[in-house]
Amino acid sequence: MNPAPPNPTVNxxxxxxxxxxxxxxxxxxxxxxxxxxxxQQIKALITQSLQSGEWKPGELxxxxxxxxxxxxxxxxxxxxxxxxxxxDNLVMRRQGKGTFVATHHExxxxxxxxxxxxxxGVPHYPESKFIDVRRVRAxxxxxxxxxxxxxxxxxxxxxxxxxxxxxxxxxxxWLPGLIFKGLTAERLVEYKGPMYGLxxxxxxxxxxxxxxxxxxxxxxxxxxxxxxxxxGTPLLCSERVSxxxxxxxxxxxxxxxxxTRHHYQNELN
Amino acid sequence: MNPAPPNPTVNxxxxxxxxxxxxxxxxxxxxxxxxxxxxQQIKALITQSLQSGEWKPGELxxxxxxxxxxxxxxxxxxxxxxxxxxxDNLVMRRQGKGTFVATHHExxxxxxxxxxxxxxGVPHYPESKFIDVRRVRAxxxxxxxxxxxxxxxxxxxxxxxxxxxxxxxxxxxWLPGLIFKGLTAERLVEYKGPMYGLxxxxxxxxxxxxxxxxxxxxxxxxxxxxxxxxxGTPLLCSERVSxxxxxxxxxxxxxxxxxTRHHYQNELN
DNA sequence: GAGTGGTCTAGACCACCGA
DNA sequence: CGGTGGTCTAGACCACTCT
Numbered sequence: 001m002n003p004a005p006p007n008p009t010v011n012x013x014x015x016x017x018x019x020x021x022x023x024x025x026x027x028x029x030x031x032x033x034x035x036x037x038x039x040q041q042i043k044a045l046i047t048q049s050l051q052s053g054e055w056k057p058g059e060l061x062x063x064x065x066x067x068x069x070x071x072x073x074x075x076x077x078x079x080x081x082x083x084x085x086x087x088d089n090l091v092m093r094r095q096g097k098g099t100f101v102a103t104h105h106e107x108x109x110x111x112x113x114x115x116x117x118x119x120x121g122v123p124h125y126p127e128s129k130f131i132d133v134r135r136v137r138a139x140x141x142x143x144x145x146x147x148x149x150x151x152x153x154x155x156x157x158x159x160x161x162x163x164x165x166x167x168x169x170x171x172x173x174w175l176p177g178l179i180f181k182g183l184t185a186e187r188l189v190e191y192k193g194p195m196y197g198l199x200x201x202x203x204x205x206x207x208x209x210x211x212x213x214x215x216x217x218x219x220x221x222x223x224x225x226x227x228x229x230x231x232g233t234p235l236l237c238s239e240r241v242s243x244x245x246x247x248x249x250x251x252x253x254x255x256x257x258x259x260t261r262h263h264y265q266n267e268l269n
Numbered sequence: 270m271n272p273a274p275p276n277p278t279v280n281x282x283x284x285x286x287x288x289x290x291x292x293x294x295x296x297x298x299x300x301x302x303x304x305x306x307x308x309q310q311i312k313a314l315i316t317q318s319l320q321s322g323e324w325k326p327g328e329l330x331x332x333x334x335x336x337x338x339x340x341x342x343x344x345x346x347x348x349x350x351x352x353x354x355x356x357d358n359l360v361m362r363r364q365g366k367g368t369f370v371a372t373h374h375e376x377x378x379x380x381x382x383x384x385x386x387x388x389x390g391v392p393h394y395p396e397s398k399f400i401d402v403r404r405v406r407a408x409x410x411x412x413x414x415x416x417x418x419x420x421x422x423x424x425x426x427x428x429x430x431x432x433x434x435x436x437x438x439x440x441x442x443w444l445p446g447l448i449f450k451g452l453t454a455e456r457l458v459e460y461k462g463p464m465y466g467l468x469x470x471x472x473x474x475x476x477x478x479x480x481x482x483x484x485x486x487x488x489x490x491x492x493x494x495x496x497x498x499x500x501g502t503p504l505l506c507s508e509r510v511s512x513x514x515x516x517x518x519x520x521x522x523x524x525x526x527x528x529t530r531h532h533y534q535n536e537l538n
Numbered sequence: 539g540a541g542t543g544g545t546c547t548a549g550a551c552c553a554c555c556g557a
Numbered sequence: 558c559g560g561t562g563g564t565c566t567a568g569a570c571c572a573c574t575c576t
Contacts, residue, residue, distance in 0.1 A: 037563075037564060037565090038564075038565070039564075039565085063541075063542060063543080064542080064543070065541090065542090073565080073566090074565065074566045074567070075566090075567090076564095076565065076566065076567085077564085077565060077566080079543085079544090080564085080565090082543095088538070089538065093542095093543065093544090094542085094543080094573090094574090095542070095543045095544065095572065095573050095574080096541085096542055096543065096572070096573030096574035096575080097541095097542065097543080097573080097574060097575085098541090098542055098543075098574095099542090099543080112537065113537050115537075209536070209537060209538050210536075210537040211534075211535075211536055211537070212534070212535040212536070212537060213532040213533070213534055213535075214483065214505065214528075214532060214533040214534075214535065215505065215528035215532050215533070216485040216486070216503040216504050216505040216506075216526070216528050217485070217503055217528075218503050234485035234486055234487050234503035234504070235485050235503070236483065236484065236485040236505070237485075240537075257485070259483075259484035259485050259486075263482040263483060263484050264482070264483040264484070265480075265481070265482055265483075266480075266481045266482075266483065266535060267478070267479075267480055267481070268381065268382050268384075268478060268479040268480070268481060268509075269357070269358065269478050306544075306545060306546090307545075307546070308545075308546085332560075332561060332562080333561080333562070334560090334561085342546080342547090343546065343547045343548070344547090344548090345545095345546065345547065345548085346545085346546060346547080348562085348563090349545085349546090351562095362561095362562065362563090363554090363555090363561085363562080364553065364554050364555080364561070364562045364563065365553070365554035365555035365556080365560080365561055365562065366554085366555060366556085366560095366561065366562080367555095367560090367561055367562075368561085368562080
């Protein structure tokens with residue numbers, strides 16, 4: 001056992017009972033056993049339940065005391081695990097009510113990934129117009145970023161987003177065909193709200209984090225036409241890969257942003 | 270008293286002794302008294318000591334038990350306060366050694382604000398060449414962003430930064446003259462390493478966080494010459510305001526980044 | 539009032555560091 | 558070895574929400 005002496009359940013080398021096996025968290029190759037703290041193991045167990053859909057987005061998860069009983073640890077340990085999950089935006093705590101599985105269906109979450117905001121006026125969500133939705137074979141670069149094999153089936157989506165009827169964003173998305181089987185133009189068009197919300201409820205795939213690379217480029221003819229601007233206008237170009245549980249890449253999104261009346265807002269902390 | 274019953278020191282309406290007055294944290298206008306938890310008050314007290322320079326960047330601060338004794342609270346409460354300070358990057362914990370005041374003189378900190386990295390190869394710090402350093406009166410827009418009055422003295426700095434001898438960044442900085450009195454071109458040139466390090470050690474002003482707005486623009490004649498590129502080349506344009514303690518703005522930095530072989534890297538969490 | 543998360547305490551032991 | 562932060566527990570009370 002690792003830190004707490006009077007508790008022989010989770011990290012124990014061999015203990016009989018309880019609902020959670022988890023020899024877990026040992027890099028046990030040789031020399032150093034590399035133990036991990038109890039609360040990290042609890043966090044991993046809870047994360048598994050989230051990933052498996054045992055508790056769905058927006059739902060209430062069991063209370064701290066109940067989880068403490070289930071895992072045979074103190075409430076404080078569960079608390080620390082959930083604290084981290086909340087910091088990771090996997091879960092949301094609400095005093096007096098309980099802890100809820102985080103969801104992209106919330107005003108709060110809408111601007112976590114969309115960082116383009118109007119220079120003046122309040123941030124709001126743009127309107128989408130879909131240009132293209134089709135099943136294709138993954139080009140090499142897309143396959144590499146999505147951890148697929150070149151030629152694997154992917155879904156390609158192209159759309160234009162407008163703020164106050166002014167076209168401002170051209171976006172191309174690539175999604176693994178296996179995961180997003182059955183995603184059609186109709187589903188996309190009829191669905192109102194952020195796409196990540198649809199992915200979450202319709203395909204059980206929740207975006208956890210993303211990595212973005214940003215450049216300045218000249219608008220090519222295609223983008224220029226869609227955005228009603230002169231070819232050659234400078235655009236902000238973003239390439240973003242989004243990840244679900246287990247750091248699995250599940251979306252590649254290339255965006256071209258018109259930044260004459262909008263800007264990309266970033267907070268450095 | 271607020272949460273803890275057996276402890277009449279920090280938040281107490283009127284208590285005699287102890288080194289920390291702090292009636293603190295009450296929005297006491299009318300109706301709701303708006304108490305704040307003990308650990309938040311401890312956090313505020315420690316932050317004051319950091320701001321006042323009682324413990325300088327890089328130095329060791331008193332141990333948790335000592336602070337607990339000083340503030341007459343439990344170690345757990347001090348711990349939670351320091352946990353938040355560490356999350357805010359004001360302080361750095363090192364097991365077995367102690368807690369240190371964070372500093373910008375560390376490889377770790379160098380890329381917290383500089384997000385432009387080479388497309389290939391390892392991130393590294395660019396070389397600076399200073400074009401201009403002078404005392405001027407603040408234009409209206411600069412004054413507004415730095416919370417000064419139009420016409421107040423400010424220091425203007427212009428420089429070019431190069432990666433592997435390739436000029437890549439043009440930067441213009443505006444600093445409040447009052448705070449950075451005595452900042453000269455010589456000091457800047459002789460100083461090696463990140464400018465925030467110099468600000469911290471030479472002027473006692475530590476940058477805590479920053480807010481950045483990013484756009485795509487065309488290179489004007491001046492930038493084009495400095496970066497050895499054609500006028501009109503698309504550049505990534507960033508306007509950043511940095512803040513010290515108390516959310517006081519103390520730097521305006523406008524940057525133009527050449528993104529042909531570099532990109533702005535951002536993690537969305 | 540019962541149940542939830544939020545705060546606070548006290549005490550134990552562990553992992554790491556330096557002398 | 559003693560000192561530091563890191564983990565874990567157990568129990569108390571507070572603030573909030575709903576019924």
